[in-house]
Amino acid sequence: MDWGMQNRLSRIIRPDGRTLMLAVDHGYFMGPTTGLEDLGATVRPLLPYGDSLMLTRGALRYYISPQIDTPIILRVSGGTSILSKELLHEGITVSMEDAIRLNVAAVAFSIMVGADFERDTLLGFTQVVDEAERYGIPTLAVTAVGKALTRDAKYLSLATRIAGELGARIVKTYYCENFERVASTSPVPVVIAGGKKVPEKDALQVAYNAIQAGASGVDMGRNIFQSEDPVAMIRAVRGIVHDNLTASEAYEMFQDLKAQNAAQAVPA
Numbered sequence: 001m002d003w004g005m006q007n008r009l010s011r012i013i014r015p016d017g018r019t020l021m022l023a024v025d026h027g028y029f030m031g032p033t034t035g036l037e038d039l040g041a042t043v044r045p046l047l048p049y050g051d052s053l054m055l056t057r058g059a060l061r062y063y064i065s066p067q068i069d070t071p072i073i074l075r076v077s078g079g080t081s082i083l084s085k086e087l088l089h090e091g092i093t094v095s096m097e098d099a100i101r102l103n104v105a106a107v108a109f110s111i112m113v114g115a116d117f118e119r120d121t122l123l124g125f126t127q128v129v130d131e132a133e134r135y136g137i138p139t140l141a142v143t144a145v146g147k148a149l150t151r152d153a154k155y156l157s158l159a160t161r162i163a164g165e166l167g168a169r170i171v172k173t174y175y176c177e178n179f180e181r182v183a184s185t186s187p188v189p190v191v192i193a194g195g196k197k198v199p200e201k202d203a204l205q206v207a208y209n210a211i212q213a214g215a216s217g218v219d220m221g222r223n224i225f226q227s228e229d230p231v232a233m234i235r236a237v238r239g240i241v242h243d244n245l246t247a248s249e250a251y252e253m254f255q256d257l258k259a260q261n262a263a264q265a266v267p268a
C-alpha cells in the first residue's frame with residue numbers, strides 16, 4: 001500500500017484500530033434535516049471528539065473552516081432526494097480532481113445491493129475506487145441506507161463483502177443480530193451507522209454491541225447531532241470506541257456530562 005494511502009487511512013482509523021466518524025452528509029438528499037440547520041454551529045463543538053468528519057463538498061466549503069485538523073471523508077455520490085421514487089439510485093457527484101483540491105482523507109459512495117438499480121451504483125462505485133486509488137485516496141462504501149432493505153446479517157454481510165471485493169478500503173453498514181458474521185467476512189474494516197435517532201442509552205448499546213462483534217467503530221450522525229446534548233453524546237460514544245467503556249459506563253458518562261453542561265449553561 002503506498003505511503004499516501006497508508007497515511008490517509010491512519011488518520012481515519014487510529015492506532016488502536018478504531019474510529020469515530022462524525023457523519024453530517026445527510027443534506028445531499030434530506031435537505032436541512034433537524035440538527036443540521038446551521039451545520040457549522042452544530043459541528044464546531046463536536047470536532048475535538050471525532051476522528052474524522054463525513055460531509056458533502058458544499059457543506060465543507062460553506063460551513064467548515066479550512067484551519068481544522070480533522071480528516072475529511074467526502075461524500076461523492078448522490079443524485080436523488082427523499083422525494084425521489086428511486087431514493088439512493090446514486091451516481092458520482094464530485095470529481096476526483098475536486099476531492100484532491102479539497103485535500104480530503106477519503107471519499108464516500110453509496111451502493112444499493114438488492115435494489116433494481118444496484119448495477120448502476122456498483123459500477124459507479126468501482127469508477128470512484130479506480131480514480132481514488134490512483135491518488136492514494138481510500139474509498140468508504142456506504143451500504144444499505146434506505147428503508148426498503150432487510151438489515152439482517154445475511155443481507156449486510158452480502159452488501160459489505162461485495163463492497164470489499166470491489167475495492168472499498170472501509171465499509172459502512174448497520175448493526176444487526178449476528179453482526180459477527182458481517183465483520184468476520186469483510187476483507188476490510190467495517191463501521192456502523194447510527195441510523196435514525198433513538199434514546200441515547202439505546203444508541204450507546206448498539207455502538208458497544210457492534211464494537212464487541214468486530215466493528216472498527218462508528219460512522220454516526222443523527223444519534224449525535226440530534227441528541228439532547230451532542231457534545232456529551234459524542235464523548236460517550238468516544239468512550240466506547242476508544243476507551244473500551246461498556247454501554248452502561250458510557251451512558252453514565254453521558255448523563256454526568258449532560259448535567260455538567262446544563263449547570264454551566266445556567267446564568268450566574
Ligand code: 5RP
Pocket residue numbers: 023024025026054142145193194195196219220221222223
Ligand atoms: C446518509 C449516510 C450517513 O453518513 C450515515 O447513515 C451515518 O449517519 P446516521 O448515523 O445518521 O445514520 O450515509 O446517507
